[in-house]
Amino acid sequence: EAGVVQSPRYKIIEKKQPVAFWCNPISGHNTLYWYRQNLGQGPELLIRYENEEAVDDSQLPKDRFSAERLKGVDSTLKIQPAELGDSAVYLCASSLRGNNSPLHFGNGTRLTVT
Template identity: 95%
Template sequence: EAGVVQSPRYKIIEKKQPVAFWCNPISGHNTLYWYRQNLGQGPELLIRYENEEAVDDSQLPKDRFSAERLKGVDSTLKIQPAELGDSAVYLCASSIRQGPNTEAFFGQGTRLTVV
């Protein structure tokens, strides 16, 4: 069974440029998460989807970040314009359902470097 697939693996952009990340969750997983992991830190939730509905986006910087999950499957996370402080690893995760004791499976992440 394929795991969570993310692309690209690496991205280097100049500040003020736009960037987008793509995530394909595990088949059948209706909950999808985007986390940001700064260097030497634990992941922090940006947004969580139940099917196509964003149920928790309280940590998403909405002035420059946007996300969508079309048809409740794949998801994209966009930053426009990017800032130097956005350099981090962006992790996508999915789980079969929301709730406690629900294992979240993570992708390998996209490492973003803003120069």
């Protein structure tokens, strides 16, 4: 079974520039998550999709962050404009819908904003 695929693995940009991350979840997984992980911290949810619908985006900073999952499969997360504090690892995860289904994570995108 292919895992969650994310790209790019690393991204370095200057502040105020835009950046986008891409995620392809495990085939058949309806639920897709974007998490942000800062150094020394656990992953923190940014947005959760059930198919193409964003069902929880309460933690997404909507002034600069946006996400989409147009066909209910791949997803992109965008930051525009990036700020220094956005430097982190951005993790995508997917799971089957329903109770007691674990998250499966991709390897993440490490973003450095200079």
